[in-house]
Amino acid sequence: MHNSHQIASLNLDFAGRTNVFRGSFELGAVEKNYEVLDILVTASQQNTANYGATRRTYKLIP
């Protein structure tokens, strides 16, 4: 999310290291200092009720 608008939704692929997953996306234009990038990563597992998530925010500048 960039300033509360979704800019990307992606599935992370296995990164070649145990338990690590990777992906990439493009950030759009940043208009002013201190805009916020909000990344939410979720995980689920087939055939179990295991779900997990974490959220992190980043500072953006033009």
Added chain:
Amino acid sequence: MESQIPTRVRVRVLSCDAKIVGSLVGGCRVTIRNRDSGELLAAGLQLGGSGDTERIFQPSVGRFDTRFDTPGTAVFETEIPLSAPTPVVIDVEGPLAYPASSQKATMTTWLIPGEHVLGDGFVLKLFGFIVEVLQPFSVEVFQSNAGIELEAGVRLL
């Protein structure tokens, strides 16, 4: 005055589709309260190893077999003085080293004076994953139109 009989109780916290939640992820907090009065009967941490993988995941487990009660496997064990059969509520929370991934579970049961709960003990299951953003680092600042490489770690509790 009624005599109090020390009663040993074990509690274990299990991760769904995985092993015991051990010290590697901070262990779990365990509390045992009287279900009627709310009195705190015991509290502490489950710390130790995550258990014997082969034994935990063996395809067939017979009645009365234990899966988790092996040397070094994490457990919360306490001794509660009881004068009468007591309804209790057991709360567990963990993994404590990862608050964002921490989960809770609760069960109710009875404790009977002198009837120790040993072996695997009361086993409560937690569901979930520990999810961490590995990259970008939290202090990074991005500019317009940057390409962002995202890397996440996902593991069982």
